[in-house]
Amino acid sequence: MSKHATRTIVSADAKPRRKVLVLENLTFRDLTRQSLTLRNANLTICENDLVTIGLPPSMESRAFTSMLQGLRMPQDGRVLYDGNDWSGENYVLHDRMRSEIGRVFDGKAWVENMNIYENVVLAQRHHRNRPLHELDHEIQYWSRRFGIEPMNSQRPAFVGKTFLRICEWIRALIGSPRLLLLEHPMRSVPSSRFESLIQAVVSAIEAGAAALWIAPESDLPRDQFPPSTRHFCVREFQLSPVG
């Protein structure tokens, strides 16, 4: 077990932790692709929580994760983010809620006609109008921590997959997100970098975020996660606890 796995995540026992993401009697399936399908699922993820969901091989999570962000509607039940659901027409609130979520995507993750740096700072500039020097400082911090070169002005199509994946991690982590949605986040990442990435998630959780890590069972390094992590897998369209 790695050294960070032994760390205990700070849990505020004194006061009840805020529920960041709640799935209530959720039934979801996406007919267009081989997507993660759930029936009557219930799950609560509070701040300082790390939850993993192991998927059967070849099952995709993109549609499911988009549903968690209110971009798709479930067939039944509801998803609450910070106590608010995604129904209704308060689009300003929904956009603000989404801006607090950092996501590593399963599949396409970049706007191709913008360079990588523009892509990474896009949401921070758009929602909070954060100055570039402040963002640069934060990006440099994460770049050093993950051991990658500084971001250049190349477009995503001309950059290696590993570099892109790490940049995606940086985009998800900057701006102190309240929820991290990590879909198959270690894809294209060499195992030598696993530790630093998991450590980054642990740091975010310690800072008060919640994280949901979705990946195929075979790609889930369960032994490297902190002991307080809750693990689930999908069996017969139900979320079953593991371990």
Add this chain to the structure above:
Amino acid sequence: MSIHSDGLATLVTLRASGEICLVPASRYLTPPNQWQLGRRFARTTELIGKRFIETLKVVISLLALIWAVFFIAASPRSWTPFTRLVFARQLLFTAVDGLLVAMRISAAVGVLVIVQTAMWLDAVGATTEGITPVLWKAVIHEIAPLIASLVVIGRSGIAISTELATMLVSGELEVLESQGIDPMTTLIMPRVLSVTLSVFCLAIVVATTMLVTGYMIGWLVGVIHIPWANFLEKLLYEVNVLDFVFFVPKTIVAGAFAGAICCADGLTVRGTMADIPRIASRSGIHAMTAVFGVSAIMSILIYGRILVFKIL
């Protein structure tokens, strides 16, 4: 086929053996009775009505889109750094990069229109001094807005439609939305606005280029005999407020429709990358049709006539 006096037709067919035989005509070849005619009429009117309602729905949704664009643009909150970046890039591509193309086309059209008009006036024995009112009206009312619109649709409209369709199919719009970035505010509004602004600015450039190059070539080949100062003075004499009342809204409305159609068509793509070229060409045709339609409707509304024909 022969037709008998009782109205029944007989078909003459050639068998494989070479024998000719007569086959009684099918009952469908008999003239329809009144009930059938009535049904056909009802079906035709139903079809026309359906098409009309569909077209009306499209026009209303486009008007709603244009209204939403201007409503969103009026809010300072919408102009985030990303929106400003998209707007600036689109304006650069549509207006600035399109300037030379617009000038080339308008110079050619200007020469054709002015020289042809002068030659015809010469042929009917009229003085070439009479060319200025014809030119002013033709260029300002019809030709300049049309050329500017066509240049913008050809260069940028189809590109916008292709880009948005590609973003939708490849999941880039989902990437933006998942970061809380509204595509309407950040992608559609700046594009429609920049297309609108570009058509207006390019129409001014087109009109100026047409008049200047037309005069120069006409004077060089000897079909225009008056000096430039007189030509300009006569042009300015023709100017009236109604021309600007016509020119400004016409270019702005045509540009807004062209931009809105290209954006809306780009976002209607369903399926794969293979569907994108079809969507792009279709949006170009739709936008051009709309520009001609807007041009005709505004001519009727402001002058009560379309081209030389009195309507109202």
